[in-house]
Amino acid sequence: MSDATFSIEVVSPERLVYSGRAVSVTAPGTEGYFEFLAGHLPMVAALRAGEMVIRLGGGRTVLMAVEGGFFEVTDNKVIVLVDDAELPEEIDIDRARAAFERARKSLEDLDNHDLDRELARAALARAEARLKVATDPRAKA
Known part of the structure; x- marks a missing residue:
């Protein structure tokens, strides 16, 4: 590089x-x-x-x-x-996990054609990104 x-x-x-x-x-x-x-x-x-x-x-x-x-x-x-x-140090891992589970559950409960399904997908993507960043070993370096 x-x-x-x-x-x-x-x-x-x-x-x-x-x-x-x-x-x-x-x-x-x-x-x-x-x-x-x-x-x-x-x-x-x-x-x-x-x-x-x-x-x-x-x-x-x-x-x-x-x-x-x-x-x-x-x-x-x-x-x-x-x-x-x-940034990783700004993310509360417990809150991020709870948000991920809420978004995942919400997505499971919605109809395929429901507009709220897109909002739930976006919430799930945000929560997943927060968890990845907060738990990435490179964040501790």
Whole structure:
């Protein structure tokens, strides 16, 4: 992997979640996960709920659960505008597990054509991302 870095900022409506330099970032796009490396052409991508992994180099990573938004690349700078984002240390694992179980149960109880089913799927994806980030061993590094 190259040692080339780029600037990245992750911003939610409430705060600047992360700002720094990175070697790569993997993000949950609406069509699946994608990875960005330094020198990429300009782009904009929509994000869905999932785990975002920012690699800083030297084996260091920053993990976060994101709740959707947009990922923009211009001039070797990444700006990620998210509806919400949580770092591992900000996630209460017991609450995340409870939210996951509620969302899973809700999804099981709904009809296939029910609009609430999409909301339950989104809640399940958010809860799953929060659990993955909170329990990922890289978060302890």
